[in-house]
Amino acid sequence: MNRMDGNHHPHPNLPPSRGKECSAAIVAISRRGAALGARVRDALGDDAALYVERRFSNDANGAIAFDLPVRPLVGRLFGECENLVLMMPVGAAVRLLAAQIGDKHTDAAVVCVDDGGRFAVSLLSGHVGGADALAGRVADAIGATAVITSASHVLETLAVDLLGSEFGWRIEASSAMVTRASAAVVNGEPVGVYQDAGERDWWASDRPLPPNLNICATVEGLAEYPNVLLISDRTDVSDRVTALEPETLVVYRPRSLVVGIGSRRGVGIEELKKLLHRTFAAFDLSINAIKCIATAELKRDEAAMGLLAERLGVAVRYFGADELNAMPGPSGASESQRLLGIVAVAEPAALLASGGDIVVPKVRSAAAALAVARINIDGQDREDFSPPSPCLHRGRL
Numbered sequence: 001m002n003r004m005d006g007n008h009h010p011h012p013n014l015p016p017s018r019g020k021e022c023s024a025a026i027v028a029i030s031r032r033g034a035a036l037g038a039r040v041r042d043a044l045g046d047d048a049a050l051y052v053e054r055r056f057s058n059d060a061n062g063a064i065a066f067d068l069p070v071r072p073l074v075g076r077l078f079g080e081c082e083n084l085v086l087m088m089p090v091g092a093a094v095r096l097l098a099a100q101i102g103d104k105h106t107d108a109a110v111v112c113v114d115d116g117g118r119f120a121v122s123l124l125s126g127h128v129g130g131a132d133a134l135a136g137r138v139a140d141a142i143g144a145t146a147v148i149t150s151a152s153h154v155l156e157t158l159a160v161d162l163l164g165s166e167f168g169w170r171i172e173a174s175s176a177m178v179t180r181a182s183a184a185v186v187n188g189e190p191v192g193v194y195q196d197a198g199e200r201d202w203w204a205s206d207r208p209l210p211p212n213l214n215i216c217a218t219v220e221g222l223a224e225y226p227n228v229l230l231i232s233d234r235t236d237v238s239d240r241v242t243a244l245e246p247e248t249l250v251v252y253r254p255r256s257l258v259v260g261i262g263s264r265r266g267v268g269i270e271e272l273k274k275l276l277h278r279t280f281a282a283f284d285l286s287i288n289a290i291k292c293i294a295t296a297e298l299k300r301d302e303a304a305m306g307l308l309a310e311r312l313g314v315a316v317r318y319f320g321a322d323e324l325n326a327m328p329g330p331s332g333a334s335e336s337q338r339l340l341g342i343v344a345v346a347e348p349a350a351l352l353a354s355g356g357d358i359v360v361p362k363v364r365s366a367a368a369a370l371a372v373a374r375i376n377i378d379g380q381d382r383e384d385f386s387p388p389s390p391c392l393h394r395g396r397l
Contacts, residue, residue: 022081023047024134029070031056032115033087034063036142040085040113043141051077071096077108083134084108090121097124104128111135117142126150127159157210158185158203163229164252167199170288172238172251181248184227188212192225194241197233197289198254199377222246233257233289233374235281253288255314256375257359260294260350261305263368269304275365276308279372283360291375292317294349296324296342317353324348329371331362346371 024044028037034052038061041050051073052063066073074096077084086093090112101107101124109131110124120142122135127150139146150159160182163169171178185191194216203209214225219240222228226247230238233256241249259276280287293309295302297318309316321342329347346362346369356376362369 022049022077024049024083024085025077025081026050026085026087027052027070027074027077028056028063028087029053029068030087030115032117033113034061036113036115036117037085037087038062040138040141043137044083048083075100078110079108081108083130084110085113085134085138086110086123087113087115089114090123093123109134111138113138113142113144117144119147120144121147122149128161158213160185160229160250164198164202164231164254167202168255168291169198169231170253170255172253172286172288173249177248178250181227181229181250184248185210185212189227190214190225191227191229192216192222192246193229193231194219194222194237195231196237197256197374198231198252219244233286234284235286236284238286253286255289255291256377257285257289258291258294258350258354258356258373258375260346260348260353260371260373261299261368262295262345262349262370263299263302263305265302267302267304267367269307271365272304272308272368273311275363275368275370279360279363279370283372285360285372287312290314292353294319294353296321296345296349299345317349319349319352323352327351329362330358331371345369347373 024047026037026040026048028034028050030053034056037050037052041048050061050063051066052061053070054065054067057063057065074086078097078100093110093112097110104125105128107125107129109129111131111134112121112123113119120135120138122131124131126132126148132148132150135146135148138144161171161178173181189212191213193213209215216222219237222241223244228241228244228246228249229252230241230249231252231254232238233254238251261272263272277287290312292315293305293312294317295305297320299305300318305316324345325343327348329344329351331344331347344362347358350358350371350373354373354375356374358371359374360372362371
């Protein structure tokens with residue numbers, strides 16, 4: 001299977017937002033730290049703020065001055081910011097933050113930089129929170145060495161809890177299961193991988209796949225592996241894999257489905273919700289794989305449409321009548337749609353937003369119609385997601 005054709009970005013500009021008030025803050029308590037901190041702030045962009053102990057703050061570094069002690073400031077920024085760069089020794093940072101550390105999913109990403117500017121140390125929330133990537137950005141900014149101790153990073157293997165995160169994939173597995181699967185990967189245990197939807201360039205094109213990861217062409221091929229990573233937008237596929245009873249199983253739902261919706265004026269949210277869930281259950285599709293909702297421009301003021309998208313955590317895409325009429329769906333038009341001058345809404349909108357094919361033709365309720373299309377990734381068909389043999393055993397050929 002060839003999915004090594006994507007670009008790899010080892011250090012994104014800033015780790016993804018987790019909904020905190022501030023994107024990034026840099027704190028310096030020395031003259032040298034202030035100078036280095038200014039370079040880090042400039043590299044991280046306009047959303048980053050530099051805080052410098054008052055004695056070393058001046059117009060040249062454009063910093064926000066603060067008075068010692070530094071503990072209250074660091075504590076506040078740790079709670080408010082996504083990313084925190086502390087220009088101080090690791091030991092000092094640990095003592096300042098020890099009482100506030102919660103868990104890697106909510107804590108700020110913290111990087112420490114020594115006064116000599118030699119090392120940028122990923123201290124807290126390494127790969128999940130983005131501190132590993134942040135350490136790389138900081139190191140690049142000041143010519144330092146990034147110090148990263150996350151197992152998946154130092155072993156140059158797959159980070160189970162980050163797979164597909166750049167594409168918005170959703171994980172269906174408990175935290176304990178993800179931890180066990182991560183241990184299996186970093187300890188070199190055999191892992192079977194099956195993918196039938198979503199982006200294929202989840203591994204860098206210039207790096208060989210770790211030898212214990214084995215790409216399978218069929219669900220049945222996973223049976224020989226105690227650890228399984230499944231990438232699919234279908235619930236029947238995940239049910240089949242679950243029935244194999246692997247020791248660890250992590251399911252990833254790629255954002256590969258577009259829901260096209262047409263409706264009568266004033267349709268209710270509950271009707272749309274019931275139609276969506278009933279349809280996805282009937283066609284064995286995962287709600288977590290929805291990329292967006294697509295509909296007609298004239299539905300922009302329909303409150304139920306926006307509310308449904310909000311509950312799903314997705315966007316709504318709107319298309320004009322000319323666009324919809326230029327992309328007819330397989331089911332034809334209803335009389336009410338002809339009266340509006342639109343051939344159809346649900347299927348054409350789904351096709352336009354996905355660039356792919358209809359997988360669920362138009363399904364109706366009393367006041368709405370729904371269709372589902374699967375996104376075409378880089379012009380690849382579903383069969384292109386798998387190698388020709390039942391399993392490709394990396395490193396064992």
